Amino acid sequence: MEQALQPSQRSVSGLDWFTFFLGDIQTGFGPFISVYLVTQKWNQTDIGLVLSIGALASLLSQIPAGALVDAIRSERSAAAAAVLAIGVSAFVIAVLPIFLAVAAARVLQSMASALLGPAIAAISLGLVGRHALPARLGRNARFASAGNGAAAALMGACGHFLSAQAVFFVTAGFAVPALAALFRIRDSEVNAASAHGGVCDERTSGIGPGLMLLLRKRSLWVFAGGIILFQMANTPMLPLAGSELTMRAGGSAVALVAICIVLPQAIAALFSPWVGNLARSIGRRPLLLAALGVLPVRGLLFAFVTGPSSIVAVQMLDGVSASVLGVLIPLVIADIAYGTGHFNLAQGLIGMAVGLAAAISTSAAGYVADRFGEHAAFLSLAGTAACGFLLLTLLMPETRPSDK
Amino acid sequence: MANAAGGLSDAKPAATLSVSQHLESVLGKRLAGASGENAGRIVDVLVDGTGQVRAAVVDYGGFLGIGSRKIAISWSDLRFAPDGSPNAVAVEIPPERLARAPQVVAGQPVAIVSAHKPPWHRAARK
Numbered sequence: 001m002e003q004a005l006q007p008s009q010r011s012v013s014g015l016d017w018f019t020f021f022l023g024d025i026q027t028g029f030g031p032f033i034s035v036y037l038v039t040q041k042w043n044q045t046d047i048g049l050v051l052s053i054g055a056l057a058s059l060l061s062q063i064p065a066g067a068l069v070d071a072i073r074s075e076r077s078a079a080a081a082a083v084l085a086i087g088v089s090a091f092v093i094a095v096l097p098i099f100l101a102v103a104a105a106r107v108l109q110s111m112a113s114a115l116l117g118p119a120i121a122a123i124s125l126g127l128v129g130r131h132a133l134p135a136r137l138g139r140n141a142r143f144a145s146a147g148n149g150a151a152a153a154l155m156g157a158c159g160h161f162l163s164a165q166a167v168f169f170v171t172a173g174f175a176v177p178a179l180a181a182l183f184r185i186r187d188s189e190v191n192a193a194s195a196h197g198g199v200c201d202e203r204t205s206g207i208g209p210g211l212m213l214l215l216r217k218r219s220l221w222v223f224a225g226g227i228i229l230f231q232m233a234n235t236p237m238l239p240l241a242g243s244e245l246t247m248r249a250g251g252s253a254v255a256l257v258a259i260c261i262v263l264p265q266a267i268a269a270l271f272s273p274w275v276g277n278l279a280r281s282i283g284r285r286p287l288l289l290a291a292l293g294v295l296p297v298r299g300l301l302f303a304f305v306t307g308p309s310s311i312v313a314v315q316m317l318d319g320v321s322a323s324v325l326g327v328l329i330p331l332v333i334a335d336i337a338y339g340t341g342h343f344n345l346a347q348g349l350i351g352m353a354v355g356l357a358a359a360i361s362t363s364a365a366g367y368v369a370d371r372f373g374e375h376a377a378f379l380s381l382a383g384t385a386a387c388g389f390l391l392l393t394l395l396m397p398e399t400r401p402s403d404k
Numbered sequence: 405m406a407n408a409a410g411g412l413s414d415a416k417p418a419a420t421l422s423v424s425q426h427l428e429s430v431l432g433k434r435l436a437g438a439s440g441e442n443a444g445r446i447v448d449v450l451v452d453g454t455g456q457v458r459a460a461v462v463d464y465g466g467f468l469g470i471g472s473r474k475i476a477i478s479w480s481d482l483r484f485a486p487d488g489s490p491n492a493v494a495v496e497i498p499p500e501r502l503a504r505a506p507q508v509v510a511g512q513p514v515a516i517v518s519a520h521k522p523p524w525h526r527a528a529r530k
Contacts, residue, residue: 027468030468030469031468031469031470032468032469033469035445035463035468035469035472038431038432038445038447039432039445040432041429041431043448044447044461156467159468238470239470239471241471242466242467242470242471243471243473243507245471246464246465246471246472246473247473247503247504248503250500250503251441251499253465253471253503254466254467255467257465257467257470258468261467261468261470370507370509
């Protein structure tokens with residue numbers, strides 16, 4: 001299992017560009033979908049319902065998707081099917097904006113997205129092996145962040161200058177370069193056992209026994225708790241800050257919100273590979289603590305700054321957390337789950353916990369902001385983040401393998 | 405929507421049927437601000453207890469759906485088809501006031517922004 005794997009240049013660059021193009025096929029499905037549906041004369045109740053259906057489908061598919069990636073032989077085929085499904089979803093939403101079609105497309109897209117996260121990490125692990133994983137995940141995060149940033153700028157421009165509908169046609173179109181990049185990865189170079197995080201024995205195969213095995217690991221609980229608290233504090237921050245900018249920045253508000261979305265991604269693209277190397281040299285724990293330590297500071301600063309340029313400056317701190325966690329989340333899961341053969345099930349488990357946390361905290365923070373004001377909302381988010389930092393400081397072990 | 409209970413050929417018309425090509429949904433219509441700038445999109449229409457249309461709920465600002473605010477703009481301050489352009493809707497309220505308008509929250513009293521403050525305007529909640 002510990003043999004050094006030597007992937008070809010072709011496979012390496014294929015994975016680079018595959019992670020890059022994923023931003024383009026996923027951005028349109030974010031908050032933008034409600035903007036589009038309004039232009040299709042949907043009412044607010046239907047929009048809310050279809051968003052909830054998508055969110056629920058996403059939560060429910062995380063664990064089965066992880067288990068599926070562990071069970072299959074070709075991660076590449078799974079990823080290809082998922083990309084195709086997302087392309088079809090985007091096309092259906094663009095040409096047939098009626099309730100049933102959009103709801104079905106959202107469900108399909110949610111399931112496919114739940115598959116893509118684990119599939120990319122699994123391909124990475126299967127391609128380079130465990131020793132080179134930190135560097136590879138750093139590279140993944142670089143290309144993913146660059147792709148997300150470029151996609152936000154492109155899709156925003158597309159929605160502004162063409163139409164909201166055009167965004168979904170463009171999204172569907174980007175499935176083609178994503179697939180082209182994916183098929184540059186040689187399937188034969190992806191070691192299946194390594195991609196699944198080792199080989200599981202007979203008694204622990206399947207979802208149930210696999211979950212039992214994973215849930216006995218204390219470090220997984222602590223890590224999940226820390227990441228859940230991080231997500232609860234982090235997810236509502238950008239929308240709240242964006243709303244503040246809309247209130248205070250006048251005519252430049254739209255551009256400033258765009259900068260708040262794109263620039264942290266650029267920062268993450270710049271620093272992620274460095275984070276990958278640091279994870280190997282100084283270990284995982286200090287980096288995790290840095291990412292979680294920055295968040296309460298960001299929340300506090302948001303609570304007290306009021307000028308538009310200071311709001312944008314504070315949002316840049318998001319780049320620090322993003323560059324660390326983009327690498328560290330899959331890496332620490334691999335550390336903890338390696339040897340069980342359930343690496344991707346573990347990713348699905350964390351994915352579901354994180355998704356649930358994000359869904360709850362978005363409405364909770366919205367409620368606090370409406371009742372007690374933005375100041376109180378930012379303070380409570382900072383408090384939540386501080387709890388996450390404390391939890392990891394006190395209980396999170398170093399998970400870097402001792403043999404380095 | 406197929407009508408199973410009898411189409412137009414049915415013997416007794418229940419009400420006068422008026423046909424117009426100039427009726428259109430306001431949902432999704434873009435608002436033009438005081439100096440022609442983008443002032444968001446109409447996402448809902450609010451009526452009072454008598455069925456009188458009071459306000460349009462407008463999704464204002466934001467990028468890719470992030471950072472936008474839902475605000476209520478007084479219906480009487482919207483001008484439809486200004487300058488003879490049939491599809492446009494204009495609002496005369498300055499953008500600073502639109503940007504700082506309180507958000508519309510389900511289940512709570514609605515604060516309506518208007519050019520003048522009519523008697524039924526509710527003070528913005530703090």
